[in-house]
Amino acid sequence: MNERLERLLGRLILELPSALKRRIAGPAVIRDGLELELDTQVLLKLAERDPRPALTAGTAPAQARADLRRDVAQVKGPPIALEDVRDLTLAGAAGPLRGRLYVPPADPGADGPGSLVVFFHGGGWVAGDIDTHDQPCRLLALHSGARVLSVDYRLAPEHPFPAPVEDALAAFRDALGKADELGIEPGRTAVAGDSAGGHLAAVTALLAARDGGPAPAFQLLIYPVTDCLETSASRRTFAEGFLLTKDNMDWYEDRFLAAGGERGDPRVSPLHAPSLAGVAPAMVVTAGFDPLRDEGEAYARRLREAGVPCTLRRHPGSVHGFVHLLLAGTAAREALAEMGGALRVGLAGVPAPVVRR
Numbered sequence: 009m010n011e012r013l014e015r016l017l018g019r020l021i022l023e024l025p026s027a028l029k030r031r032i033a034g035p036a037v038i039r040d041g042l043e044l045e046l047d048t049q050v051l052l053k054l055a056e057r058d059p060r061p062a063l064t065a066g067t068a069p070a071q072a073r074a075d076l077r078r079d080v081a082q083v084k085g086p087p088i089a090l091e092d093v094r095d096l097t098l099a100g101a102a103g104p105l106r107g108r109l110y111v112p113p114a115d116p117g118a119d120g121p122g123s124l125v126v127f128f129h130g131g132g133w134v135a136g137d138i139d140t141h142d143q144p145c146r147l148l149a150l151h152s153g154a155r156v157l158s159v160d161y162r163l164a165p166e167h168p169f170p171a172p173v174e175d176a177l178a179a180f181r182d183a184l185g186k187a188d189e190l191g192i193e194p195g196r197t198a199v200a201g202d203s204a205g206g207h208l209a210a211v212t213a214l215l216a217a218r219d220g221g222p223a224p225a226f227q228l229l230i231y232p233v234t235d236c237l238e239t240s241a242s243r244r245t246f247a248e249g250f251l252l253t254k255d256n257m258d259w260y261e262d263r264f265l266a267a268g269g270e271r272g273d274p275r276v277s278p279l280h281a282p283s284l285a286g287v288a289p290a291m292v293v294t295a296g297f298d299p300l301r302d303e304g305e306a307y308a309r310r311l312r313e314a315g316v317p318c319t320l321r322r323h324p325g326s327v328h329g330f331v332h333l334l335l336a337g338t339a340a341r342e343a344l345a346e347m348g349g350a351l352r353v354g355l356a357g358v359p360a361p362v363v364r365r
Contacts, residue, residue: 033050039246039297040245044297045336046337047337048326048336052250063259067259069165072132072134075135079332080332083334084142084334084335090111090113090146091113092110093111094111098183100175101174101177102171106138107160109156110146110157110158113150122153122192123155123356124157124183124190124192124198125148125152125154125156125198125199126157127145127205127209128206129158129205130230132264133172138160141158142158143332144202148351151347152351157183164263165264168267169264170269170275172208173208176209177212180197180212198351199226199227199228200228201229202230203300203328204233204260206229207234210227212224217287223288226288227287227290228293231328232292232303234300237276237280241302245299246301250298252298257299284313284316288316291318291321293343295326298328326339
């Protein structure tokens with residue numbers, strides 16, 4: 009079946025009444041005291057028709073990249089209209105990088121330069137690009153009122169650690185240096201990202217606070233990787249069956265660290281940084297059925313312990329990658345609207361609320 013027909017079939021099934029979707033999905037999935045969202049369970053059931061082979065030592069990075077592009081295309085929906093979307097060039101650590109700027113509709117009450125969110129895409133540091141994450145960036149721009157700048161950093165294993173980390177920090181600094189060109193106020197800049205991109209956002213905020221240079225005013229970490237040293241309980245509980253598997257995560261980490269990076273290095277595992285004091289206020293978003301859930305929530309706890317204002321938001325019935333599931337009910341759109349609201353507040357100079365769970 010070609011991809012267009014697959015998308016159409018999936019969309020038609022997701023528009024069925026809940027009772028019919030439950031018959032397709034089967035009994036409710038309950039694990040660790042949480043119930044999987046029905047629409048997500050339907051998507052997982054459909055994915056069983058065309059299962060992805062596990063990533064192994066012999067898997068080419070090109071295959072992982074093609075699989076992510078295909079998966080995202082099936083669930084992202086039509087593009088969200090904005091005031092302007094344009095590609096540009098950013099300075100990376102070792103040369104130019106591609107970037108994409110998303111400009112939201114003008115706020116009638118706004119006066120002067122706007123705010124900016126520098127966004128790093130997920131994909132295990134191996135896959136993903138500004139195209140796979142186009143739709144979430146559009147929605148974050150729309151709901152935050154900020155310009156969103158998506159960064160195409162270098163990928164492993166061709167460019168293993170520390171290349172992605174160095175590119176992320178360099179791109180953040182270059183964006184601040186381009187404030188006039190981008191139409192933004194440097195002091196109202198956030199970093200954001202999902203999964204491996206959440207890791208890069210967290211590390212960028214940490215390194216910027218450490219070196220005393222310009223630092224972000226806020227950080228949005230969407231189901232971030234924060235611990236490549238120890239295996240959390242959620243990595244075992246949700247090791248397989250919920251899109252991201254433990255084996256695949258291990259494969260991504262091995263390629264990211266192909267040049268021999270130390271797993272306890274805070275640039276690899278920010279959860280193990282000696283101190284998080286002074287980093288930007290944060291919103292940490294996790295998914296209940298995600299191998300990375302516990303390390304993201306542990307990072308939120310460490311931020312709070314360091315005195316950093318931090319909102320922790322768990323989406324209990326969701327899986328890793330849920331921000332792409334825009335055709336599966338309203339959960340992803342509502343979650344991105346909430347994240348956009350947090351960015352709007354965080355970049356307005358208002359302290360982020362602390363939500364304890």
